[in-house]
Amino acid sequence: MFDCPISFRMRRRKRVRALLLSAIDRLISCLEFCQELSQGPWKMWLFVILILGLLYASVWRIFLYDPCDSSLIRKQLCSQYHTGEVSGTLCYPMCIQNVQFFSYCEATEYEKSFVWHQTKFKVAMIDESVPWWNLQEGTLISEFRGQVSSFLQQKLGHSIYEDVTDKLLLYADFNEDGKLSLAEAQSLWRLIHIHEFLLLFIFQKSSTFPNINGTCGHFYGFQHAPIPRLYDKQPNSWLSKLFTNSYKWEFPHWAKRARVTLGIVEFSMDIYEEQGTKFLMCNISPLNFGITFDYEAMLTSTKDIASASSIKTLLHNQTCYSDSDCLYSKHCQSQCDRRTGRCSGEIIQPTLWFICDIIRDYLLFDAPKHLYYELKRLLGKCSSLSMKGDNADLKHAVVYHDLKSFLWKEIQYRPDA
Template sequence: MARGLISWAWLRKPYCIQARFSYLRMKYLFFSWLAVFISSWVVYVQYSSYTELCRGHECKKTICDKYRRGVIDGSACSSLCDKDTLYLGKCLSSKPNNQVYTGSWGDLEGVIKCQMGDILQYDLGADMEPRKEAMLFDKPTKGTSVEKFKEMVFSYLKAKVGEQANLQDLANLVLSVADSNKDGHISLPEAKSAWALLQLNEVLLMVILQDKEHTPKLLGFCGNLYVAEKVEYTSLYGLHLPWLLELWIPSGVRRSMDQWFTPSWPRKAKIFIGLLELVEDVFHGPFGNFLMCDVSATNFGYNEKHDLKAVDLRRVVPEAAFREAMRDRHCDVDADCVYGADCSTSCDLTKRRCSTDVIQPNLAKACRMLKDYILRGAPLDVREELEKQLYSCMALKGSADQMEMEHSLILNNLKTLLWKKISNTKDS
């Protein structure tokens, strides 16, 4: 009897082992298939997203077609369309209608930006999406004289930045950029390109602040495609991860990692000083005040010397245009009176209209954005005073021109404190 039981057990053992191996094989095949499916889906989604966002070839085709037909002209047209010396490299686009690429132009490295579709200007009265006009490059029309074009530019700038004593100087500055071949004359194709570019906040800022070190230089243009100076480090934080890892890291963990992977504190202090100087440039600029309506770390970078450089100026808008747009905006609550991420006014419930006075100046937004950035790793002998000044800065309310003395005092105190600490270090 015992021998029979033992024999039966030996007969059952291979069967159990075989069933176990079959189960493991099926489990392995299932998870392998699942991994392949998920990977394929992620790759498909990323590829679809890439093809939708990155349409540089379409932009180049449209621009070059209009250039060859004599509709537009500019300093970058020949290199882009005839010589192929203006090369579109890595795609950095975040929206299909705003194409952004790293690129090279002969020996120069730059960032190439191109507006897709019939886009001429940003409508402050709506969302951040550009407003479409009937046809791109339709102005000025054939037969328009140079003097008439100058009047067009002057009137547009007056509406954009407000009435100013030196408005004619700004118009002359724009016209000098429009003369792309520097022959002393503005052709109709050059005028069409310049008019299209003039509608873009970023290009207008680059023209106005072309002598300021924290603003990328406008290197050239063709139609509404333009080449800007390349910023070496396009993020204030030093950690760059593959996109696949980015999908799985929680936002809170990502923010903590960002704060750890940053330059040394003296270098961060120099970057922060650069941001304060940029705030001065757009507030005390020669051609009116501008509002920074998206003060986020992704819009700023720095070069090898750790001088701050603006990466994206599209959300820096003229205060005059902002006020005019808000004056006509209907509202029920304060949340209806917001433009971008950082420009807001209050809602006048008696009139159901937004007020025109911005709630916080640019300086307060800059301090809020970089508070944790500059406090982490700060030397103990300046940390307490620095934190105190930062909170005073963040508490600023109202537009800068309404509190000019307090605004200037806080800004200068912050710059002095930081420069005093880093002036004798090699990082300064």
């Protein structure tokens, strides 16, 4: 599966460390010898040695320090794999073929991520003492299916998830032998408790969601966007302080931007209704979307996507004095019923309302003159969208269809798109 050259990062670290130590030892010996010859002040030589020590510490911090403890993570996962506790398509290349997926580390309190080639790998920081971490040995497939279905009901809201459950159990058969071992079931069970993985799996048919590229226990990899953000209005550069619109200078050609925008608009519809459940993105910004080499939009963060049902459960009947008290997140807000002093739990605006807001800057800038005003009118129709009322779904579908049709008509025959 993985035929790329194996990284020798860990061996290189040891070699570099040994070379540095050897070089410093020789320098110190040389300095001592020179001191005896010159009878110079010993303080000067001590200062030189101190500088060399600081240099070594700096090199170690940059090239040898491992803030993500990747070697420990790999050791633990491989130990669990060899003892039959976990399974997955990444286990064999990582633990037997010694493929080093751990590079370009980023660490947070909740997860550690690594980029290897064009794939991002993540491992969630979960307390392994939690009761649900390990499945009971002897659990029947029918019992496990029920556990998965109940979890989806709890996580996503009341609906029928038979199709998702079937696909999850089929995916968990990593060796494709038609059976589900304890290691395979346990790995799936841990993975679906990771919010990002569950959403990536549910929306694998959507072109905007990254493809899952494999798993090993609760370690998983997925497609990585080469350009990790659509644009940034607040880049930290002296140029942005002089020219407030300098971020637009890096925009691709308009036709390519239209292609990217089409993908983002389709994303808003992909999550609007899936498996009988509405999903919402509750913090939408240009930083949530990246661009592939083919100028396709790709989601770079799923942490703010949640089902409308789960949001309603949290907000419904919450005490309030104004609408600001009924705020789930930046872009997910319900209304306060001042007669009862309770939140309704119904979200006011759909995701497409906010999508139009972030693509307005991106699409109208330098747009062809014969398209500008029609495009502006279509984006303006988004401001009338609401999730309330009997015709809310119909209005949403009309705005989505008009915007998608307009963009597709303009780029389908353009060679520069």
